[in-house]
Amino acid sequence: MIKKLIMNADDFGMTQGNSIGILMAHAQGILTSTTCMMNMPYAEFALKEAEKFPHLGVGIHFVLTVGRPLVEGAKSYTDKDGNFIRPKDYPDGQPHADKDELYTEWKAQMEKFIAITGHKPTHIDSHHHVHLLPWHQEVAIRLAKEYDLPMRQRDQILDTYEYIRCDDRMYGDDANYDFVTQAFSVDEEALEFMCHPAYIDQRLYDMTSYCLPRMKELELILSPEIRKFIEDNNIELINFSNVKKIK
Template sequence: MIKKLIMNADDFGMTQGNSIGILMAHAQGILTSTTCMMNMPYAEFALKEAKKFPKLGVGIHFVLTVGRPLVEGAKSYTDKDGNFIRPKDYPDKQPHADPEELYVEWKAQMEKYIEVAGHKPTHIDSHHHVHLLPWHVEVAKRLAKEYDLPMRQREQVLDTYEYARCDDRMYGDDANYDFVTKAYSVDDEILEFMCHPAYVDQRLYDMTSYCLPRMKELELILSPELKQFVVDHNIELINFSDIKKMAE
């Protein structure tokens, strides 16, 4: 059984509805962490509202595949209109950014987070896990070390902080008590469990095919049964600010 759990909601700031759902999942459920998309129009709303919940860890959700970049002019990941290219439009369904262009864009997203929030994020991850693609991971590691932050990992690729393995399998029909509790019943010291709870508003409905299942995830995170499971198994709820830095 895991000893410590980071329950992290992706996509904070994508829409007003999904951001409110994430805050509800924290205030009334077992959610401990989220990550904000700084190129989205509700990013500032989300970060402002998060200040009302000091125990909620808020990281940065680096973006490369939806919306517009913060820095104009990059050629390796934008279409003719200057928007990020969606994964479905790449031949192999995966973005391939020039490392230096990517560094500039993700650094701009990081600096905007700091400007709006008034502090660094708790950690780094990314939309569609693009920071873990083999040709992008060195950029993510560079920024993690530059800003002295932990980051989401499936397998350990960054050694500056304690390793928290990410379980990112909960989608749609997998948002149920049995699936989640089985995922928690592993021997990891620390587990990050990724989720996407939300209230669905029109913008979210228009933006993503993964829409209504987010409400199912929210219901699960709020459920008394899952809360009781955490209590019964002495699982400590933490966020990435509790992750210890490794001795140099």
């Protein structure tokens, strides 16, 4: 059984509805952490609302595959209209960003987070896990070390903070009690469990095919059964601000 759990909601700031859902998942459920998409129109709304919840860890969700970049002019990941190219429109279904362009864009996203909040995010991850693509890892690691932050990992690629494995398998029908409690019943010190709870608004419905299952995830995170399982097994709820430096 794990001893510590980071329950992290991706896509904070994508829409007003999903941001409110994430905040409710923290205020009334077991959610401990979230990550904000800084190129989304509700990013500032989400970050300002999060200030009301001092125990919620808020990281940055680097974006490369939806919406518009903050820095104009990049050629390696934008279409003719200047929008990020969606994964389905790449020949192999994955973005391949120029490292210099990617560093400039993600640093701009980081600096916007800091400008709005007045502080660094708790950690780094990314939309569609693009920071973990082998050809993007160098940029992600560079930024993690530059800003002295932990980062979402599957296999360990960052050597400055203790390694916490991310379990990113909860989607749709997997949002149920048995699946989640089995995921927690592994022999590891700590685990990050990724989720996407939300209230559905029109913008979210129009933006993503992964929409209605987010409400199912929210219901699960709010459920007293999950809360009781965590309490009965003495699992400590933490966020990335509790992750220890190792160098």
